[in-house]
Amino acid sequence: MASDGGYNSVDLTWSQCSRSQLLNFYSEGKAECVKDVPVLEGSLQEWRPGLYYGVDDQCRIAFGSTATACSFTSNDMVILSCHIIPGDRSSCTRLLVPLLDGTECGPNQWCLKGRCVSPSKLSSSVVVHGSWSSWSEFSPCSRTCGGGVTYRKRECNNPRPAFGGRECKGEGIEAELCHRQPCERTQLEFMAQQCSDTDYQPLSLSPHADTVYSWMPAVGFISGDAQCKLVCRSREQDFMVSRGSQFIDGTRCEPDDPAPTGSVTACVKGKCQVFGCDGVMHSGKVEDVCGVCGGNGSSCQLISGSYTGGEAKEYVTFLILPVNASQVHVINWKPVFTHLAVLVNDEYIVAGSRDIALNTTHPSPLEERYIIYHLYLTPDQLPQTEELILSGPVTDKIHIQVGSCMLLYILKPTQTWGEHVNSTNKGHWSPGQGIEPGHFLL
Numbered sequence: 001m002a003s004d005g006g007y008n009s010v011d012l013t014w015s016q017c018s019r020s021q022l023l024n025f026y027s028e029g030k031a032e033c034v035k036d037v038p039v040l041e042g043s044l045q046e047w048r049p050g051l052y053y054g055v056d057d058q059c060r061i062a063f064g065s066t067a068t069a070c071s072f073t074s075n076d077m078v079i080l081s082c083h084i085i086p087g088d089r090s091s092c093t094r095l096l097v098p099l100l101d102g103t104e105c106g107p108n109q110w111c112l113k114g115r116c117v118s119p120s121k122l123s124s125s126v127v128v129h130g131s132w133s134s135w136s137e138f139s140p141c142s143r144t145c146g147g148g149v150t151y152r153k154r155e156c157n158n159p160r161p162a163f164g165g166r167e168c169k170g171e172g173i174e175a176e177l178c179h180r181q182p183c184e185r186t187q188l189e190f191m192a193q194q195c196s197d198t199d200y201q202p203l204s205l206s207p208h209a210d211t212v213y214s215w216m217p218a219v220g221f222i223s224g225d226a227q228c229k230l231v232c233r234s235r236e237q238d239f240m241v242s243r244g245s246q247f248i249d250g251t252r253c254e255p256d257d258p259a260p261t262g263s264v265t266a267c268v269k270g271k272c273q274v275f276g277c278d279g280v281m282h283s284g285k286v287e288d289v290c291g292v293c294g295g296n297g298s299s300c301q302l303i304s305g306s307y308t309g310g311e312a313k314e315y316v317t318f319l320i321l322p323v324n325a326s327q328v329h330v331i332n333w334k335p336v337f338t339h340l341a342v343l344v345n346d347e348y349i350v351a352g353s354r355d356i357a358l359n360t361t362h363p364s365p366l367e368e369r370y371i372i373y374h375l376y377l378t379p380d381q382l383p384q385t386e387e388l389i390l391s392g393p394v395t396d397k398i399h400i401q402v403g404s405c406m407l408l409y410i411l412k413p414t415q416t417w418g419e420h421v422n423s424t425n426k427g428h429w430s431p432g433q434g435i436e437p438g439h440f441l442l
Contacts, residue, residue, distance in 0.1 A: 048102030051159030078105045078116050102162050110162045119164035130161035130168040141178035148250035151175035177279035187252040188364035191217045195232035198243040224256035228267035246270035252366035262287025291326035291393040315401040326392030335383040343399040
């Protein structure tokens with residue numbers, strides 16, 4: 001029917017069939033619904049339904065729930081054109097009615113009376129500013145453990161901005177972490193599983209050759225939103241490629257810029273988002289030095305000290321970290337003849353084989369609690385300093401040790417360290433062999 005195009009939208013006439021159907025509709029007493037005038041600002045003639053029903057919505061109304069809009073052509077007379085077969089983007093079915101007034105029909109262009117126009121051709125009174133829809137219900141949690149994501153959305157379609165109007169202000173999505181209890185596997189293993197699940201999907205490197213590779217995470221090689229696009233590394237060759245649209249929501253990611261203390265960075269809809277320590281996306285909540293979310297640093301105290309030694313041939317434990325210790329920072333100022341080692345639950349994760357360690361993050365940069373070891377070199381590529389950082393709170397049995405690199409000693413290097421210990425566990429602090437009590441501050 002021509003009337004579908006909106007009030008006086010285009011110069012089309014009613015067919016005899018349409019006239020008969022409309023007459024029957026009214027004569028059979030089915031037209032009571034037209035008396036239900038919608039509550040809208042302005043007159044009905046000023047209401048443009050395309051601001052509320054986009055072109056995809058119009059396709060679904062006309063052709064069913066799987067229909068989507070075709071691309072617009074350069075023709076300024078815009079009619080409804082839709083893909084009606086799922087997955088088929090090559091054919092379009094056209095309905096000889098214009099798009100509803102207010103429908104976006106091109107970059108900075110909207111439908112008005114059957115034609116695609118730009119704001120420059122309209123008066124300022126036609127401008128429509130965007131307004132948010134109501135929030136949806138929260139989605140199911142994306143993971144059963146390890147910290148998935150639940151979210152809700154709203155759309156800037158009530159109405160959509162049109163004719164040069166302003167976009168909606170604020171966020172269109174709210175998200176929270178859910179099911180945060182630990183999994184048996186690490187965050188890195190969760191990402192690795194998603195990469196390896198694509199091992200049997202061939203990669204087409206040329207029109208006539210499909211190659212099968214095995215895939216692993218690209219952690220350390222890519223970060224931010226790009227990392228959330230299911231980017232994986234080939235085990236056979238040194239290259240990265242996206243193996244799908246995106247990682248599962250809640251998959252951890254490495255931010256482009258350092259995240260605040262205690263925050264979590266996770267993929268949400270293909271973007272690397274920052275969650276505060278309260279588990280709410282973009283909340284800005286951070287942990288204090290004691291590891292308390294939103295705390296003021298009053299629930300713990302600083303303990304610091306130094307250790308001079310390292311002449312022994314074997315590793316010597318000079319610091320045993322108490323449970324709940326946080327913000328642990330250890331520096332070896334002279335790592336030419338000695339080096340640090342870290343023992344976690346009786347297993348070495350830094351050094352341990354009499355050799356100075358390479359830079360490492362344990363278990364991985366994707367975990368919420370990890371240990372960072374960094375070796376800084378001089379311009380001559382000699383060891384300058386070693387640094388060890390543990391954000392905490394510590395839950396494992398961790399011994400920090402020092403070992404010799406050479407049998408002949410000329411200097412006696414010093415390891416300095418500091419940590420914040422939860423005041424409730426103050427009595428459980430246990431220094432290792434060689435710590436001098438006068439060298440740490442209670």
